[in-house]
Amino acid sequence: MLKFVFTKTARYPGLEVEHYQILRNLRTLLVNLKYRGPIMTFLGLAANFCARAKIPLLQEYRFNKQNLRESGLDTDGIVETAVMDIPDEVRASACRYEAASDYEFRHVLERLHVDYPAYHFVDYGSGKGAILAAAARYPFKSVTGVEISGALHQTAMRNIAEMKQRHMIRAGALTSVHGDAASYSLPNAPHVIYVYNSFGPEVLQKVLDRISEDLRDIEEPVYFLYNNPMHHNVLEKSQEFHRMSKSFGGKWLVFIRLSNSDILRKTG
Structure with a gap:
């Protein structure tokens, strides 16, 4: 024992x-x-x-x-990848749907002391939108989920409509996008990124490459909140992101993207 x-x-x-x-x-x-x-x-x-x-x-x-x-939202249950309505070519890299703890998420987010109105929030693999609902409690410039399953995306859209009707949203905008995380384009602005072990290392690397390309001119910190970080070595090897020394505990790792000047110093 x-x-x-x-x-x-x-x-x-x-x-x-x-x-x-x-x-x-x-x-x-x-x-x-x-x-x-x-x-x-x-x-x-x-x-x-x-x-x-x-x-x-x-x-x-x-x-x-x-x-x-x-x-009051529909976020419960587990959906295995075998029954998800996703393209067969990405099924091997996908992970099952299971809602994360919104309280754990809020605890980690609040410890970052982010200037919410200056930041966009993106959840890659957002499922039914449990974390979108939690993030929308804060006055982010926008909160966006990217979900490859059409069925999960539609559930998220119903949840978002319910939140709007009940005036539960403090963020400037809240939406779910039906699409592939690796091809989603980010607006050229500071971001807080969230991933709940949504996909394998190949897709994670493509997501990081896209973040690097889309946010290359952003000097403000870019945060990457990784819940259940099964493939944290992908971020550990990145020349742009480094793990924050602050301990977040549980199954969380948080990475921060270096500024352009810091990247140049790191790469020599």
């Missing part, structure tokens, strides 16, 4: 980056206390215990159920 607690492991090998479970659980506890408060966090933990013990109690208080009630 102690070996499991203090050794890096993954709950879903092949789908999840290895991490220290005890640190992950402690961080999850703190994040939930921060955004849910002690009562709903306690109920969520109790519901999780009941589920593991196969006791049919408190299941409406599980954290994902709390999220769905709070947002």
